[in-house]
Amino acid sequence: MALLETIQRKITKYGLLPKLVRFLPKVSTLLTLLGLIWILILPLDGQFRTTYISENALMPSQAYSFFRESEWNFVRGYRDQIIEHIDDPMDERHEMLSSWMKTIGYKTFEYRSANDSRTTYGIYHVPKGDDTEAMVIVAPWTTSDGEKNIGGLALTMGLIRYFHRLSIWSKNIIVVFPEDGQDTLRKWVDAYHTTLDETGGSMESAIVIEYSSESDELDYVEVKYVGVNGQLPNLDLVNCAVMISEHEGFKVSLHNTPKGQLWANDYPSRLTTLLKGLFSMATAGLLPETGGGNGCEAFSGWNVQTLTFKARGTEGRDITTLGRVIEACFRAVNNLLEKFHQSFFFYLLLTPNHFVSIGNYLPAAVLTASSFVISSLSAFLTNNNVNNKHINFNDAAIKVDTLPLMNGLLLFTTVTVGSIIFGTLLMWFSSIVSFADNNNLYTKLTWGLILATTTVSTLPVVLRYKSQPSAAISQTVRVANGCSLFYLAFALVSLLVLHFSLSLLISLAAFPLTFIRYGPLRQNRKNSIWLILSSPFLWLAIVGVARKMEFQLDIVRNLIQYFSVPLLRHELQTKIFDTDWLNPAFLQNLLQGPVEIFYGLLTGYRRFQTWTWMVISFAWLPVWIMSLIITCIDVQIGDFEKRKVN
Numbered sequence: 001m002a003l004l005e006t007i008q009r010k011i012t013k014y015g016l017l018p019k020l021v022r023f024l025p026k027v028s029t030l031l032t033l034l035g036l037i038w039i040l041i042l043p044l045d046g047q048f049r050t051t052y053i054s055e056n057a058l059m060p061s062q063a064y065s066f067f068r069e070s071e072w073n074f075v076r077g078y079r080d081q082i083i084e085h086i087d088d089p090m091d092e093r094h095e096m097l098s099s100w101m102k103t104i105g106y107k108t109f110e111y112r113s114a115n116d117s118r119t120t121y122g123i124y125h126v127p128k129g130d131d132t133e134a135m136v137i138v139a140p141w142t143t144s145d146g147e148k149n150i151g152g153l154a155l156t157m158g159l160i161r162y163f164h165r166l167s168i169w170s171k172n173i174i175v176v177f178p179e180d181g182q183d184t185l186r187k188w189v190d191a192y193h194t195t196l197d198e199t200g201g202s203m204e205s206a207i208v209i210e211y212s213s214e215s216d217e218l219d220y221v222e223v224k225y226v227g228v229n230g231q232l233p234n235l236d237l238v239n240c241a242v243m244i245s246e247h248e249g250f251k252v253s254l255h256n257t258p259k260g261q262l263w264a265n266d267y268p269s270r271l272t273t274l275l276k277g278l279f280s281m282a283t284a285g286l287l288p289e290t291g292g293g294n295g296c297e298a299f300s301g302w303n304v305q306t307l308t309f310k311a312r313g314t315e316g317r318d319i320t321t322l323g324r325v326i327e328a329c330f331r332a333v334n335n336l337l338e339k340f341h342q343s344f345f346f347y348l349l350l351t352p353n354h355f356v357s358i359g360n361y362l363p364a365a366v367l368t369a370s371s372f373v374i375s376s377l378s379a380f381l382t383n384n385n386v387n388n389k390h391i392n393f394n395d396a397a398i399k400v401d402t403l404p405l406m407n408g409l410l411l412f413t414t415v416t417v418g419s420i421i422f423g424t425l426l427m428w429f430s431s432i433v434s435f436a437d438n439n440n441l442y443t444k445l446t447w448g449l450i451l452a453t454t455t456v457s458t459l460p461v462v463l464r465y466k467s468q469p470s471a472a473i474s475q476t477v478r479v480a481n482g483c484s485l486f487y488l489a490f491a492l493v494s495l496l497v498l499h500f501s502l503s504l505l506i507s508l509a510a511f512p513l514t515f516i517r518y519g520p521l522r523q524n525r526k527n528s529i530w531l532i533l534s535s536p537f538l539w540l541a542i543v544g545v546a547r548k549m550e551f552q553l554d555i556v557r558n559l560i561q562y563f564s565v566p567l568l569r570h571e572l573q574t575k576i577f578d579t580d581w582l583n584p585a586f587l588q589n590l591l592q593g594p595v596e597i598f599y600g601l602l603t604g605y606r607r608f609q610t611w612t613w614m615v616i617s618f619a620w621l622p623v624w625i626m627s628l629i630i631t632c633i634d635v636q637i638g639d640f641e642k643r644k645v646n
Contacts, residue, residue, distance in 0.1 A: 024378035028371040028514050035367035035507070042361060043270035048354045051239045054343035058332040060240040061247045065324040067162050072320050074161060076216070079154035083214065086148050090179065093141070094120045097177055100157060105164050106175065109198045113187040119178040121188070123200040124160070126169040134172040134199075135333055136206035136304070137326070140181040143210040144294055144310075151211030151218075151311060151319065153177070159323055163330070171334055172200035181208055181295035181308075182287075183607055189298050203304045204340075205237060205333045207326055208295030211311035211319070218322060219313020220262060221245055222253040223352070226277075227300035228285035228610045230499035234340035235347050235355065237305045237333075242352040244328040248321050252352040253312065255280055258554055270350040272557045277348055281501035283543070285610035286600035297608050305340050346500070358500075365496040368507035372489035375514040379482035400479060404472045408479025415629065416487070416622040423617025430602035443591065446598045450537045457531035460631040477518055477630045484626035485513070491619035502612060510534050510620055516627045527631040534624060536616050540601075544594030549575075 041047055053060065078100070085096055097120050098108040106122035113119075125131060139156035143149045160175045178185040192199060211218065223241050225233050245252050251262040255276035261269055285297050299306040307329075311322055346358035380400075435442055488510065496503035512534040516527055532538060555571060604610030 021378070021381045024374055024381070025514070028374040028378065031367045031371040031374060032508070032511050032514075035364045035371075035504070038364040038367060039274070039361075039504075040271065042348070042356050042364075043267050043274055043350055045267075047360065048270070048350050048356050051235065051242070051353050051355055053236055053239055053243070055236050055336070055340070057335045057337065058236060058240055059335055060244050060332045061328050063328075063331055065327050067159070067323045067327050068320055069318075071158050071162055071323065072216070072318065075154050075158035075319060075323075078157040079150060079214065082150055082153050086150065090118050094118060097157075098122075101160070101175070104161050106160065107198070109196075111188050111191055111196065113184065113191070117179055117184040117187065119176060119184055119188040121174060121176045122160070123198065124164055124169075124173040124175075125200065126172055128167070128170050129172055129201075131172060132201045133170075133204050134174050134201040135330055136174045136176060136203050137330075138176045138178070138181065138185065138206060138208040138295060140178050140185060140208070140210070140295070142180045143212050144181060144308075145212065147212035149210055149212055151213050151215070152209040155211065155319055155323055155326075156209055158320075159326060162323075162327070168331070169334055171204060173330075174200045174203070181210070181298065185295065185298040186608060189302060189304075193302055203299075203302070204336070205233075205329075206299050206304050206306040207329060208306070208308040209311075209322075209326065210295070210308060211322075213311070213314050215314035215319075217313075217315050217318050218311040219316040220251040220253060220259060221322065221325070222256065222310040222312055224294035224296060224308035224310060225306075226280045226284050226294060227296050227306065228604075228608045229300065230281055230346075230501060231300045232281075232345060232347065233296070233305040233307060234343050234345060236340060236343040237307060237329075238349070239343075240332045241307050241309070241325070241329055244325050244332075246352075247328075248325050249317055250321070250325070254349055254352060256552075258552075259313070261554055265351055265354075268557050268561045270354065272553050274348055274350055274356075276553055278501040278505065281499075282505045282612075283597075285604050285608040286597060286612060301609055303339075346497075358497075362496065362500065365500050365504040365507065366493070368504060368511070369489055369492035369496060371507070371511065371514055372485050372492065376482045376486035376489060379478055379485060400475045401472065404475035405479055407472075407476045409483060411476065411480045411629070412483045412487070412626060415484075415626050416618075419622035419625060420618050423613060423621070426602050426617075427605065427613065430599060431606055435599045435603075439592075439595070442599055443595050446540070446595045447591070449598075450541050450594065453535045453537045454532055456628060457535065458528045459628065460527040460531070461525060473633065477633055480626060481516070481518065481630050484623045488513075488619055488623040491615065495615065499611070502615060506615065506620055509536075509539050510623070513623060513627050516631060518630050518633065531624070531628055531631070534627075536620050536624065540598055541594045544592075544597040545590055546593075547597070548590050548593035 081096070085093060088096075094110055098110075101108045101122040106124050108120065108122045111119045111121065123134075137156055137159065139152045140149055141153070143152070156175065156177075160173065163169070163173055176185070176188065178188055192203070208224075223238065223245070225238050227233070242252050251259075253259075253262055254273055257273065257276075261272075284294075285300075295308040296306040309322065309326065311319075344355070344357055348356045348361055350356060433441065492503045492507055512530040515530045518527075559568060559571060601613040601616070604612055605614065
């Protein structure tokens with residue numbers, strides 16, 4: 001006790017506590033910078049680990065595969081028939097697939113959803129199984145790029161025919177042919193676990209096959225594994241897919257890495273893959289109903305370990321090589337006597353063979369979210385005014401009276417509830433108003449919100465509420481600002497374990513809110529800039545336009561790592577000078593980017609139970625509105641509190 005009293009007297013004597021409190025805004029900024037640095041450190045040598053198989057029973061590529069040239073002719077035959085009937089009505093295509101599967105020995109069924117989308121599926125009840133577990137192979141008629149999945153459908157038919165001849169299976173095999181790999185497949189998965197009577201047991205794993213080419217060959221494979229709400233398949237399954245693919249001679253691409261970068265394993269390439277992975281996880285389930293997605297999203301929430309194999313290129317190894325990769329993955333899962341439980345469910349892949357576990361990357365989101373906690377504390381203790389040097393902890397300058405406290409809490413609660421109602425109404429609106437039939441309406445709504453939030457961000461400069469210097473107003477604004485920042489920090493910290501990428505990206509996008517300073521007019525001229533930069537709808541516009549511009553982080557990486565004037569000139573010529581910016585069709589397509597993303601946000605929960613829009617409208621948006629309100633109130637805190645202290 002004597003030691004503590006001595007320390008307390010020293011702190012009081014030298015005025016260390018007030019100095020520390022005035023330093024809080026800088027601490028907040030420092031924490032965010034440390035979070036960014038933490039992310040940049042992860043791809044450095046020594047900070048990541050090499051992937052490995054935790055579950056020994058998987059034994060990938062330990063058995064010889066007979067799916068070789070002898071099966072090539074069957075794949076070709078199926079492909080010719082699919083090409084001939086690819087544009088037929090779904091009824092006729094269903095009959096064609098059903099007849100093929102019945103001939104092989106599968107029990108075939110059809111599922112129609114409420115919107116009349118159709119899914120054909122077949123079940124092979126294996127003789128050695130107990131009908132309790134199943135493995136799923138999926139071939140949608142339309143790929144995630146909106147193309148006809150000709151090669152994927154043909155390869156799937158050849159595989160299930162081959163699978164039926166093998167006597168090794170201990171788990172049932174389910175083959176699914178949905179119209180698309182997004183909404184239609186998701187409806188079938190939900191129905192399988194809830195209402196369908198014709199099932200084949202608990203689904204252990206699922207593999208989605210996409211190959212739109214009619215070629216007999218492919219160059220490399222892209223493995224997609226990201227689900228919604230931060231859900232990922234067990235790392236053992238991903239490792240099996242990568243190990244088997246490389247064993248068969250394929251290079252593996254992650255997150256749309258181009259062919260020329262597949263051999264790179266340096267810091268820039270690892271950082272690029274990390275950043276693209278974070279963005280993919282944060283935006284999973286938000287792409288429009290037509291196009292986009294990866295197939296894995298449809299199985300999220302049902303504890304089904306899912307991968308998508310997307311064949312790339314039209315020359316190289318023959319298509320039966322990809323069939324052997326998928327067969328080996330099925331054999332590995334078939335070896336398991338229990339569900340996936342070893343290895344990692346939370347990880348970040350830097351390359352197909354290197355990863356970062358949750359214990360290594362989680363502190364980055366903790367640091368960025370903590371910056372809002374420090375900003376909240378700063379708002380309570382110093383009125384968020386770093387220039388106020390007259391605060392003394394023995395004076396009434398930091399006191400909060402009961403009435404201003406209640407007013408501040410009431411203001412914050414009102415704004416938060418209003419934002420929640422607003423977000424909920426928009427979700428309800430999207431459920432009854434079709435995007436396809438009301439595209440113009442959604443375009444006006446989206447760009448109206450973008451322009452409106454950008455315009456009102458200038459209110460702290462062009463329109464200010466004048467009031468007489470009052471301690472009550474100062475305290476009310478202080479409480480409202482402190483509560484809103486702490487509320488956002490609490491939401492981000494609650495989210496970061498389950499959905500690390502979304503928590504981190506929102507922390508960085510909303511970080512300018514910590515620079516908001518209320519008080520005299522001269523101290524608020526930068527507030528409009530911070531409000532614009534932290535607006536959720538501004539980032540909606542940026543992401544949507546970048547998607548339509550087909551922005552590729554790999555190009556930026558090449559420009560930085562291998563900078564040369566000819567390379568820069570080539571990229572500028574390709575992306576800027578060769579683009580017809582005045583073409584009405586191009587501009588209309590560009591403006592549709594944010595509209596499609598916004599519609600995906602509103603319908604994400606209804607389609608895939610995605611939380612993203614709820615996090616934005618329930619946490620980020622109310623704090624942004626609260627910051628806008630308090631910066632429009634002229635609180636003359638400097639002179640008033642100086643007189644009060646003296």
